[in-house]
Amino acid sequence: MTSTNWVDLSRDPETGIESLRAHFEGHAYDPHWHDTYAIGLTEQGVQRFHLGRTRHESTPGKVILLEPGDVHDGHGPTPEGFTYRLLYIDPQWLHQRLGGLFEQRPDHYRMAFQDAMSSDVRLAHAIGTAFDVMHHGDFRITRQAALDTLLERLTCHVQWRRRPRPSPAMPLLAAKTREFLHAHIADDIGMDDVGRALGCDRFRITRAFKAAFGMSPHAYLVQLRLVGARRLLARGETPAEVAAATGFADQSHLGRWFRRAYAMTPAYYRNRCSKLPD
Structure with missing residues (x-):
């Protein structure tokens, strides 16, 4: 990591949610995947990433929504690089908490995002607030309230897909x-x-x-x-x-x-x- 690139990470002991704020110039990371949901936003610059064969570019205020197993990379195509913040959330924790906001949710379904990016200003604000209180270890009741607000806003961006089954599409x-x-x-x-x-x-x-x-x-x-x-x-x-x-x-x-x-x-x-x- 060069002197111009930096990473600041924290982990909430109660929920296991990891909060990461980072800045990169040029190449950030190779294609990889996480076993968590990644919910975040771009603060500064242009954040370019590939998800599958689709290229995305996130600019300040844009929301990024990645599911467990989504293979993605990262690159800063402009000289000033990009700064972003992300919350890494355990699938079981999110499934249980967010599932409670839906009156009917079959157990054989899993939570999925409708799109990998969003311009939802209210969601971006909820992510920013939740990040701040989680990253800096605010009062427990404050952290819970911020997460509740984030989950409520996320309901506008999720859908329930059947859990994957063996398919001819996967040899x-x-x-x-x-x-x-x-x-x-x-x-x-x-x-x-x-x-x-x-x-x-x-x-x-x-x-x-x-x-x-x-x-x-x-x-x-x-x-x-x-x-x-x-x-x-x-x-x-x-x-x-x-x-x-x-x-x-x-x-x-x-x-x-x-x-x-x-x-x-x-x-x-x-x-x-x-x-x-x-």
Whole structure:
């Protein structure tokens, strides 16, 4: 991370909501995904990102709404870069709280956003208020009130989709590859291991996986390990312990990938989430 780029992160101990404010110039981050909902807004500059094959550009005041698993990147196309703030919200927490605002919600449905971006001024204000009180640890009742207002405004931008089921649109080969990667998150596997396990040529596996998920099996596995690393670091485990548990060669190996993905060190993330010293 250059001296002109910076990241400020905090975590609310009651809800587990992470609040992040950051500034980047030029390339910000490679394609990646989160296991949380990401709800935020652009403060300054132009924030360009790709979601799937669609390019978006967010300018000051615009709202960004990302679902768990949405593969996206980040770039600042203008010289002054861009500044943004995001709330990372656990899917189960949001599903439970927001679901209570709907009188009828079948259990086999999941919450989804209608669009990845919005110009809703009231929603942008609600996000900004919730971010401020969460990020700076305001009174508990103040944090709850701000979140309630945010959730109420979000009801104008969500829909309920059926939970995903196996579909011909996702080749069985890609689905089985993903299952294999999840089962071997901490193992030092290669594509030849995947090919032997599935009885298929590794080049065909890679093509099928990219078509289904928008990234290679290798990139997906790295993201999977980083998501696991974030969970363990937030619980207070040391970077060395986390590296061993999530398949990285050592603490330095974890650090290189973590900085590349999140523009911060594992130690910084652990400290901001758990309040434990580095």
